[in-house]
Amino acid sequence: MRRHRIMGLLGALVLAAGTLAAAGPASASTAGTATTATAPGDGRPGADPPAEFGTDWHDPLTAAPPVARPATRSCQVTLAEAQFRDFTPYRGSYAPPADCGRGGWAKVVLRLDGKVKGRQYDRLGHLAVGGVEILRTSTPEPSPEGITWSVEKDVTHYRDTLSRPQPVEMLIGNVVDDTYTGVIDVKVTLTFYAAEGRTPPAATPDRVIPLTTPSVTTPRNTERVLAEVYATGSGGGCEEFWYLTTPDAAPYSCKAADGPYREVRVLVDDRLAGLAAPFPTVWTGGWSNPFLWYVTPGPRAFDVQPLRYDLTPYAALLNDGRPHRIEVSVSGVPAGQSGWSTPANLLLWQDRGREVVTGALTRHEESDPANSVHWTPGTEHRLDTDAGHSLTVAGHLDTSHGRVTTTVTRAVHNTSVHRWTEGENLDALSARWTDEETVSHAGSATTTRRSYTMDGETTLGTGDRLRTVLSLGDRADTSTLRGGRQAGWSRMEDTYAGDASYTAGVPRDQRHAVGTTTVRYRLSGSGPGAVCYDRTVATAQGALVQDRRRC
Secondary structure: OOOOOHHHHHHHHOOEOOOOOOOOOOOEOOOOOOOOOOOOOOOOOOOOOOOOOOOOOOOOOOOOOOOOOOOOOEEEEEEEEEEEOOOOOEEEEEOOOOOOOOOOOOEEEEEEEEEEOOOOOOOEEEEEEOOEEEEEEEOOOOOOOOEEEEEEEEOHHHHHHHOOOEEEEEEEOOOOOOOOOOOEEEEEEEEEEOOOOOOOOOOOOOEEEEOOOOEEOOOOOEEEEEEEEOOEEOOOHHHHHHHHOEOOOOOOOOEOOOOOOOEEEEEEOOEEEEEEOOOOOOOOOOOOOHHHOOOOOOOOOOOOOOEEEEOHHHHHHHOOOOOEEEEEEEEOOOOOOOOEEOOEEEEEEEOOOOOOOEEEEEEEEEOOOEEEEEEEOOOEEEEEEEEEEEEEEEEEEEEOOEEEEEEEEEEEEEEEEEEEEHHHOEEEEEEEEEEEEEEEEOOEEEEEEEEEEEEEEEEEOHHHEEEEEEEEEEEEEEEEEEOOEEEEEEEEEEEEEEEEEEEOOOOHHHOOOEEEEEEEEEEEEOOOOOOEEEEEEEEEOOEEEEEEEOO
């Protein structure tokens, strides 16, 4: 019987992107919120779906909402236009538009339009302006007849970077040869919306600093500090599907001595300053089954959202005028093993009324990291994981508008049950990650509760028929209290469910693949910007069978 091994079958069928540096190719294979990705036309379902997958299917799309735009004058700039055949990055230059203001924009929207035809793996890519990463993405796998897709992202908070001429670098690492023929053709534009009439300039950071080296010197009047980290497990070995790794003693193809728990940490001068749970992104070839993702990618696969950390309690330390070390690490990765990419940016707000803002870090409380991993051998092996960590930091700043205290409390937790049989002909995971954060600042407290779920099973049965049933969830609830009373709330839920099967190890025309998927994106909230958005998209054998909006 064929041995269904993650490093064999997954490696042959799923993401084969390279590392995001231009050093050269490396594989990246499995386990995503695209801001939005839409297909040409009106997107309405067509006739009855085919009995099985053919040589063409509906262009990729997500259920996520488009980026809201103000009704003001707009200007468009082409940021990058390239065809990716290998690991040669596109390099160009950028200059801000002259006709929509010079930095005080109401909004800036990035749009990537892509097309690819033939046979190709899914690939990872990044886009940086002035060294600041503003987009991390992956690509859909094409049909022989070709597909097009698009991704939109609100990039207004990079105003500082976009307000002056900058070098541009983009890379979607690719391999094109006699077998893998798909050339990835992309165009990226920025649309700037002017602040005019009753539409004011957007509130944005004063400075954006890419963490290209650990040593950073910040302006001495900084009064708020955020870090964003585009963390992805990809580009090398088993960290591409870190959530399935097992301790060395367990008979599984992907090993990690401490099991599957991962945590993305930010350190300031070698001291833990922030922690976060990584999102378990599933790329568009993931879980051994590209038929799950041809039309509807998993959450965040097209737009890898950065993890955010509020480092304001450390602002007084950073304001001393000397360089400090700010570094990102991923705990749980086996020593010496590659596979994680963590480009990061610092977002800084400055006190215009003071040249130097002083203060102190007043509290630093960290729990002992917990990581219980228990392997139960048997005909069906089982690995139970229960892990977590918490951190509370506080500090004050003496600003031009008085003393301001900031307290950040964050706790991450992961539970999972991984089951598999000899040869991994059955491979199943049920996992949940939570990431809860409360930031108290200037009389208000904002709590964000994030929850990520993955529940799936891949089986290889009689006749090498491979079936994957998988559900994914990306949820976030945010609530703000001011003076002890609720001042606003928002809720986001992005869910995916798929069931696909095909005959493995045979040419495409003999796979007899079938698959159904359903994605639903819901967004609601209160306050002046209150929204109600609810869209469901369903597919069968690559055809769109439902596109329903409820709000």
